[in-house]
Amino acid sequence: MELPKLRQEIDNIDTKLVNLLNERARVSLNIGKAKKEANNVSEDEEKETHVYIPGREKQVFEKLQRLNYGPLTSDSLCAIYREIMSASISLQKEVSISYYGPEGTNTHQAAREKFGESVHYVPQLNISDVFDAVEHGRSTYGIVPFENSTFGSVVETLDCFISSKVQIRAETYLQISTLKRVYSHPQAFGQCQKWLDVNLKTVERVEAGSTSQAARCAATEPNAAAIANISCAQLYELDILERNIEDSQYNVTRFFVIGTSSDAPTHDDKTFIQFTLDHRQPGALCDALKVFKDYHINLTKIDSRPSLVRPWHYVFFIEFNGHKDQEDVKKALNELDQYCLNVVVLGSYPNQKPENLN
C-alpha cells in the first residue's frame, strides 16, 4: 500500500482512539462521582475520597498484558496506559504528589513512573517533609524511598513511620541504573563501592545531599562526574560515561506511596506494622514472631530502629503477606497485641514485587 493511504488509515484510527479515550474519561468522571457519593453515605466526614486505587490499577495493567498480542510490546502499552490513568486520576480530582526531591532524584523518577505526567509534583527537602505534607493535607499522596536491594533500609523513612499517622497505600520498585562517579549521595556511593574501588580508586569521592545535587555539581565543574540516574543526566545535559556500575546486578529500590488511608484488600497484598516489646521479658520477640508462624503468615521483611524515646529501646518493623482487613490477619494482630507494649499498622497495599525479583 502507498504511504498516503496508510496515513489515512492512521488518521481514521486516531479519530476512533480520541473518541474512545474521551468515552473512557467520561466513565472515569462518573466513577469519581460514585466514589464521592459512597463516601458521603458512610457519614464519616473525616474520610477522604481516594482517586488513586492501587489494587484496581494493578488489575488493569495485568489485564492489558494478558490481552496484548503485539506488535506493541507490553512495556509500551503499559507506558501509554500509565498516562491514560494519570489523566483519568486528575480528571476526578486535582492530585499533588510530594516526593523526596529535588527534581531528578530516584524518588522523582519512581513517582513519575507511578503517577504519570498529568498530576502535580511537589519536591520536598527531607523525607519527613513528605510525611508532613501528606499528614496535614498539603499533598494528596507522598512517595518516599523505603529500601534498596543492596544497601538495605532507608532509616529516615522508618523513623518517620514511628511518629506519623500516614498509611501506606502502595509500593513501587525502580531499577537503579546508569550510575556514574565522584559526586554522589552516600547511599549511591554505598551501592557502587566495589566498582569505585576497582575503577576509580584514586578519584576523590564527594558526598552530595542527593544524586540530583551531585549531577548539578558535575554539570558545573570540569573533570567532574556523578553517580546518578538517567533523568539527572537528561536534566543537566550530562554525557553517560558508564552504566550499571552498582555492585549487585539487582540494584532495585522500593518506594512507598503514602496517603491518609490504605485501600481495600485485593487477592495479593502485604502489610507493614511496627511494634514495641518489654525487652526485660526473655523471649518477648520470639513470642511475638511465633504468632505469624501459628497463623501461617509469611514475613517478607523485619527491621528495627532505636525507639527515639528511650535509649536502648527498639521499635520493630515487620512486613508480611496479607491485608489488615483479612480475618486471619486481624486475629493474628489481636494476638500479637498481647505480647507487645503497642502495635501500629502502617498500612496494607497490593504486592507489586516484580516476578523476576522473587
Ligand SMILES: O=C(O)C(=O)C[C@]1(C(=O)O)C=C[C@@H](O)C=C1
Ligand atoms: O477504578 C477506579 O476507581 C478509577 O478511578 C478508574 C481508574 C482508571 O482510569 O482505570 C483511575 C484511577 C485509579 O487509580 C484506578 C483506575
